[in-house]
Amino acid sequence: xxxxxxxxxxxxxxxxxxxxxxxxxxxxxxxxxxxxxxxxxxxxxxxxxxxxxxxxxxxxxxxxxxxxxxxxxxxxxxxxxxxxxxxxxxxxxxxxxxxxxxxxxxxxxxxxxxxxxxxxx
Amino acid sequence: xxxxxxxxxxxxxxxxxxxxxxxxxxxxxxxxxxxxxxxxxxxxxxxxxxxxxxxxxxxxxxxxxxxxxxxxxxxxxxxxxxxxxxxxxxxxxxxxxxxxxxxxxxxxxxxxxxxxxxxxxxxxxxxxxxxxxxxxxxxxxxxxxxxxxxxxxxxxxxxxxxxxxxxxxxxxxxxxxxxxxxxxxxxxxxxxxxxxxxxxxxxxxxxxxxxxxxxxxxxxxxxxxxxxxxxxxxxxxxxxxxxxxxxxxxxxxxxxxxxxxxxxxxxxxxxxxxxxxxxxxxxxxxxxxxxxxxxxxxxxxxxxxxxxxxxxxxxxxxxxxxxxxxxxxxxxxxxxxxxxxxxxxxxxxxxxxxxxxxxxxxxxxxxxxxxxxxxxxxxxxxxxxxxxxxxxxxxxxxxxxxxxxxxxxxxxxxxxxxxxxxxxxxxxxxxxxxxxxxxxxxxxxxxxxxxxxxxxxxxxxxxxxxxxxxxxxxxxxxxxxxxxxxxxxxxxxxxxxxxxxxxxxxxxxxxxxxxxxxxxxxxxxxxxxxxxxxxxxxxxxxxxxxxxxxxxxxxxxxxxxxxxxxxxxxxxxxxxxxxxxxxxxxxxxxxxxxxxxxxxxxxxxxxxxxxxxxxxxxxxxxxxxxxxxxxxxxxxxxxxxxxxxxxxxxxxxxxxxxxxxxxxxxxxxxxxxxxxxxxxxxxxxxxxxxxxxxxxxxxxxxx
Numbered sequence: 001x002x003x004x005x006x007x008x009x010x011x012x013x014x015x016x017x018x019x020x021x022x023x024x025x026x027x028x029x030x031x032x033x034x035x036x037x038x039x040x041x042x043x044x045x046x047x048x049x050x051x052x053x054x055x056x057x058x059x060x061x062x063x064x065x066x067x068x069x070x071x072x073x074x075x076x077x078x079x080x081x082x083x084x085x086x087x088x089x090x091x092x093x094x095x096x097x098x099x100x101x102x103x104x105x106x107x108x109x110x111x112x113x114x115x116x117x118x119x120x121x
Numbered sequence: 122x123x124x125x126x127x128x129x130x131x132x133x134x135x136x137x138x139x140x141x142x143x144x145x146x147x148x149x150x151x152x153x154x155x156x157x158x159x160x161x162x163x164x165x166x167x168x169x170x171x172x173x174x175x176x177x178x179x180x181x182x183x184x185x186x187x188x189x190x191x192x193x194x195x196x197x198x199x200x201x202x203x204x205x206x207x208x209x210x211x212x213x214x215x216x217x218x219x220x221x222x223x224x225x226x227x228x229x230x231x232x233x234x235x236x237x238x239x240x241x242x243x244x245x246x247x248x249x250x251x252x253x254x255x256x257x258x259x260x261x262x263x264x265x266x267x268x269x270x271x272x273x274x275x276x277x278x279x280x281x282x283x284x285x286x287x288x289x290x291x292x293x294x295x296x297x298x299x300x301x302x303x304x305x306x307x308x309x310x311x312x313x314x315x316x317x318x319x320x321x322x323x324x325x326x327x328x329x330x331x332x333x334x335x336x337x338x339x340x341x342x343x344x345x346x347x348x349x350x351x352x353x354x355x356x357x358x359x360x361x362x363x364x365x366x367x368x369x370x371x372x373x374x375x376x377x378x379x380x381x382x383x384x385x386x387x388x389x390x391x392x393x394x395x396x397x398x399x400x401x402x403x404x405x406x407x408x409x410x411x412x413x414x415x416x417x418x419x420x421x422x423x424x425x426x427x428x429x430x431x432x433x434x435x436x437x438x439x440x441x442x443x444x445x446x447x448x449x450x451x452x453x454x455x456x457x458x459x460x461x462x463x464x465x466x467x468x469x470x471x472x473x474x475x476x477x478x479x480x481x482x483x484x485x486x487x488x489x490x491x492x493x494x495x496x497x498x499x500x501x502x503x504x505x506x507x508x509x510x511x512x513x514x515x516x517x518x519x520x521x522x523x524x525x526x527x528x529x530x531x532x533x534x535x536x537x538x539x540x541x542x543x544x545x546x547x548x549x550x551x552x553x554x555x556x557x558x559x560x561x562x563x564x565x566x567x568x569x570x571x572x573x574x575x576x577x578x579x580x581x582x583x584x585x586x587x588x589x590x591x592x593x594x595x596x597x598x599x600x601x602x603x604x605x606x607x608x609x610x611x612x613x614x615x616x617x618x619x620x621x622x623x624x625x626x627x628x629x630x631x632x633x634x635x636x637x638x639x640x641x642x643x644x645x646x647x648x649x650x651x652x653x654x655x656x657x658x659x660x661x662x663x664x665x666x667x668x669x670x671x672x673x674x675x676x677x678x679x680x681x682x683x684x685x686x687x688x689x690x691x692x693x694x695x696x697x698x699x700x701x702x703x704x705x706x707x708x709x710x711x712x713x714x715x716x717x718x719x720x721x722x723x724x725x726x727x728x729x730x731x732x733x734x735x736x737x738x739x740x741x742x743x744x745x746x747x748x749x750x751x752x753x754x755x756x757x758x759x760x761x762x763x764x765x766x767x768x769x770x771x772x773x774x775x776x777x778x779x780x781x782x783x784x785x786x787x788x789x790x791x792x793x794x795x796x797x798x799x800x801x802x803x804x805x806x807x808x809x810x811x812x813x814x815x816x817x818x819x820x821x822x823x824x
Contacts, residue, residue: 027758028801060765062758062802063685063706063727067637070730071681091767099685099706100726100734 006030009037014115016049018042023057026065035068042072042081051081052114055088066099073107084109151181154291159183162283163267164274165245167196168291170255170263171213177201180263184245186271195241202234209266212252216261218288219252220281224268249276251284255292265291321427323350325379327420331358341404341429343397363396363547369469369494378410379425385412392430401522401549405434438470439557446561450568457489459568463561464492471557472524472541473548477565478508479528479537486512486537494546508538517562519555522548526558528566536566594622594807597629599698600691601810603781605789608803617643617684618753618803619651626662628692630654633751633805635707637683637727649674650684650728664688664703668728668736672705675729683727687751691743691809698743698811703736708757708768711775712741713748713784718775720768721749748810750775750784755802762797770795781810 007030010021018041026034038053045051053069055061069085076083087093087108096102151168158166168181182196183189201209207228212219221228224247233239250268254261265288269276276284321338325331334350342358344350350358356374364372374380378388390409396402407428415421449462460477467475473494478486486509511518511525512535518525522543527535539562543550594602602622617636622629632654636646650671657670668686675682685706692699702710706727709720723737741749752771759766774791778784788806 060758063635063637063683063754066706066727067681067683070683070727074681074730094768098704098708098724099730100724102724 007033009034011037011041011044013044016046017052017114018045018050019052019054019114021054021057025060026055026058026068027060027062028064031064031068034065038068038072042075045081049081050114051076051083052086052109053083054086054111055092056086056111058088058092061088061092061095063095063099066095066101069107070099070101083107086111086114152183154294155181155183158265158267158287160185160272162280162287163269164271165192165196165247165250165266165268167199167266168263169201169209169213169266171261186246188244192241192244199238199241200234202232205232208232208250209252209264212254212266213261213264216254216256218254218281218285219250220276220278221250222276224248224250246270248274249280251276251281253281253284253288255288257292262292264288319429321425321429323379323425323427325383325423325425327383327422329356329380329383330354332422338427341406341427342395343400343402361398363398365394365396365546367392367394369394378408379423382410382412383420383423385420392434396546396548398547401543401547403546403548404429404431406430435553439553439560442466442470442557443560443564447564450564456569456572459572460490460565461492463565464490467541467561468492468494471554471561472550473544473546474540474542476505476508476540477528477537478505478512478540479569480512480535489537494544505540508540511535512538517555517559519550519552522550524550524555524558526555526562528562528569530563530566530570536569538562539565595624597622597691597809599693599812600629601781601812602631602807603785603810604805604807605785606803606805607800617647618755618805619647620751620753620805620807621651621655622807623655623659625659625690628662628690630658630664630667630688630690631749631751631807631809632658632664632686632688633707633753633807634684634686635753635755635803635805637685646675646678646682646684649678650686654686654688658688662690664690664701665736665738668703668705669734672728672731672734676732678729682729684729685727685754687722689741689749689751689809700741700743700749700809701738702741702749703738705734705736706730708752708754710752711748711750711772713750713775713778714744715746716777716779718750718772718778720772743811745811745813746780748778748781748784748808750788750806750808752788752807753803753805755800755804756788756792756806758802759792759796759804760798760801761795766792766795778808781808784808784810 007022007024007026010023012019012021020037020041022034024030038051042051051072053072072083084107093102101107155166155168164185166183167179170178170180172178177200179197179199182193184192184196201213203210203214205211208219208221210232226243229239229242233242245268247268248270250266252264252266255263255265265284267284318335319337321341322333322335323331323338324333331351331353334347336347339345339347339350342350342361359374364377366372372393377393378391381388388410390407392405392407395404395406407430408425409428410423410425412420413422413424445466446463449466450459464475464477475492476488477490479489481487486505507518507520507523507525511527515527515529515535517527524541526539528537528539529535539558541550541558594604596602604620606618606620618634620633622631634650634654636643636650653671653674654667657667658664661667661670668688671684671686675684683706686704687707687710688703689710690701692701702722703725704722705725707722709722711718712721721739721741723739725736726734728734743749757766757768757771770791771788774787775784778787785806785808792804
């Protein structure tokens with residue numbers, strides 16, 4: 001398989017919120033794995049406590065990753081829970097920009113607010 | 122006894138010679154000797170031996186008349202009282218023959234050890250007896266005791282002499298056997314070893330009579346005891362089995378190594394499949410036979426050692442079957458043909474009949490492959506109900522001569538069944554066969570699914586490759602058009618990229634697009650996108666309106682379907698060539714002027730993401746020699762050794778490109794040189810260059 005396209009995922013509970021931290025590449029070859037982690041995290045967040053996708057350690061993301069984010073965003077709106085991402089590298093943010101999502105304030109969350117200042121670093 | 126004619130006694134001696142000639146075990150010799158002595162010469166007789174160490178052993182007793190078995194057992198247990206002054210003790214002590222012509226109760230009391238012994242001796246109703254020591258090479262090796270009574274005979278001195286002659290022969294025989302005393306001990310040890318051996322051992326004499334078999338042999342041949350083997354007439358055991366060689370040819374007794382070496386020929390180890398007719402139990406047996414010759418070179422016996430290789434063979438067979446089946450199933454996508462070959466393979470080792478049934482459109486089972494061992498046609502209709510049941514319940518079924526396993530991928534409903542049956546071989550299936558059948562079934566299921574998927578994909582692929590991509594770029598008056606398209610990975614994996622160039626009212630539309638995702642679903646979306654854009658573009662003549670149409674179409678479909686598009690409408694307004702450029706979830710296009718690329722376009726949402734979206738066109742003026750380069754993200758997402766190709770590298774690649782063909786060639790070369798590993802995504806690049814001194818673009822194409 002490809003050299004790139006490695007993705008590791010970590011699931012955390014912060015109060016009533018669930019945080020999925022991704023590290024590596026979210027692309028066609030790994031998006032399914034990321035989707036499964038999101039499904040799991042969604043089950044764990046309580047009472048709309050929120051689901052967060054931490055993209056800070058994501059090296060690369062393509063449109064399949066973006067599709068995952070858009071789908072989750074729409075689901076969150078429909079089912080009434082909060083979904084946001086912790087913005088990633090400029091390259092990852094460029095993708096949101098291309099998709100016309102850079103101005104969607106609701107889509108992005110400040111990790112310090114969610115994780116607490118100590119953990120956010 | 123003097124009445125007995127001499128020739129009778131001569132015949133008796135001749136018989137004894139015959140018996141003692143053989144090399145049969147000692148116990149058997151004595152028993153047969155006593156059969157000649159009693160009743161011909163005596164009504165009661167016993168034979169004793171005395172070893173070098175002086176150990177007394179009674180090795181045979183025979184009594185004629187009523188209650189003989191009990192008396193024989195009693196005599197066999199009896200030990201002579203050493204200090205008795207007459208009879209056997211006297212014979213053994215003095216080495217001289219003893220004759221008691223008229224036995225009295227007093228004589229018996231003198232001989233008897235106790236009251237019970239006395240009663241035993243009385244029960245023999247003895248009138249006369251002779252006790253003769255057995256002398257061989259100057260040593261007393263034993264004694265022969267004979268008595269008469271129940272027959273009304275008496276012994277006289279003449280009978281004593283005959284008994285001495287008889288004992289001479291007997292002593293010789295005993296000595297011969299005794300000479301092999303060491304051998305005899307060895308034989309006993311050998312027999313004990315053989316008895317405990319895991320390998321089956323069968324010893325046949327020169328006449329093919331089985332003279333020895335160990336318990337392992339009985340087990341292997343499905344018999345209760347070794348006696349069942351040793352009492353069998355030569356060749357009669359064979360009727361209990363069907364025996365085949367590795368190629369499935371039926372074997373007769375004469376084909377087996379034991380028979381071959383008995384004929385004086387050489388025979389190597391032979392692996393056979395042995396089926397017990399009564400139970401259908403099958404075993405793989407390795408037969409080895411060794412001939413044993415006497416010093417004169419004549420065959421005396423054949424020792425057969427039979428190893429049970431059933432488990433080994435089964436494992437090997439299973440491994441080979443699965444390996445070959447796997448190879449067949451993965452080598453071709455014509456699963457009908459593959460399944461047929463697997464069925465044929467299966468009947469070469471696992472079953473007599475193999476059928477593969479797949480669920481048809483009406484949910485019924487259709488036979489897609491069938492094979493019979495030996496190529497024979499079925500002689501009976503199968504009970505395929507169990508196959509249907511296996512599919513229905515998604516459970517494997519094992520019953521005697523039938524196995525049915527569902528063909529299913531993990532966690533999915535069965536797509537069919539593998540049906541195995543035994544017929545002419547008479548064999549029965551067991552659990553290990555079921556395990557193997559399950560494995561086979563799983564491989565077959567995967568192969569069928571793969572083939573179906575591939576067929577579906579390759580059909581879509583070929584359809585799409587024909588329909589999605591214009592066979593060649595059209596000629597646009599005043600413009601130069603160049604393009605490069607490469608589908609990702611395997612040939613059949615049509616990805617989501619598409620491009621199109623078509624004429625609309627008042628101009629030409631040039632577009633590239635990308636559908637998120639891969640595979641059949643993505644390919645269907647690609648098709649929908651391309652045709653919607655083409656139709657809407659032609660009808661409406663406006664790129665934004667065309668994108669809105671596609672957005673609406675995508676929102677109608679199930680699930681979230683995202684498409685990114687970069688669309689340019691080329692127009693000429695009073696000699697001023699311009700492109701109206703719209704992006705939807707797409708990276709910017711590049712506008713080249715004087716060989717310098719600048720990104721162009723306003724970022725906007727993917728098509729299909731939201732009910733409504735705002736896609737903003739930008740106008741790019743195209744002066745002569747200007748270019749517009751459209752590409753899909755497959756270009757910038759190309760995986761390199763350390764990083765992705767990226768927008769910056771694309772920009773650098775286009776720097777100084779002289780014309781559309783040059784731009785496309787540069788991108789193609791740069792991506793090829795950069796790429797590391799297999800291509801992950803489709804790549805599409807289209808460059809439109811305005812020709813120098815070009816005229817209006819809204820004219821009809823020439824020709």
